[in-house]
Amino acid sequence: MVSLKRSTRALRALSALFLYRALQPVLVMSVILLVAAFVTMILLALSFSDWWWLLLILLLPLTLIFVVLCYLIWFTIQKLMPRRLTPDEKMKLQDFIEKLFGIADHGSLPYPVLLFLVTKDVIRGKESSFLNTLIGDSKALMHEFSDIQELFS
Secondary structure, three states: OOOHHHHHHHHHHHHHHHHHHHHHHHHHHHHHHHHHHHHHHHHHHHHOOHHHHHHHHHHHHHHHHHHHHHHHHHHHHHHHOOOOOOHHHHHHHHHHHHHHHHHHHHOOOOHHHHHHHHHHHHHOOOOOHHHHHHHHOOHHHHHHHHHHHHHOO
16 A cells, blocks of 8 residues: 555655646746847847847846746745655656646646646645646556655655
């Protein structure tokens, strides 16, 4: 019989990695937009008028807020992890998470809703009830989840 402690640890690790995987596209798009804003501002300042440098008054605090927010998210995800994972364990969990994303995509769940369902539990410092339900709905994933639980014994 699987202990509750192993199950909770496994779900916490899955929740953290799932949230990390879900936030990666948001992070990449945000970095692209910030870099584009800085490049556009520099090109406008060099081409037209030095007044465009005033845009730094908006872009620098925005960039600082973005960096602090990214650090807080990273710190929260690290706190949620029950322990440091080995590369092999991390690979197994990431493969499992990719399957979860595939199931969630087949369920036609909008990406922001998916992000919200996992984030709300992660912020509270608990395992994701959405992921728990998603795993419970698939018999094949239940077998893989029991293997993942063994990693946290």
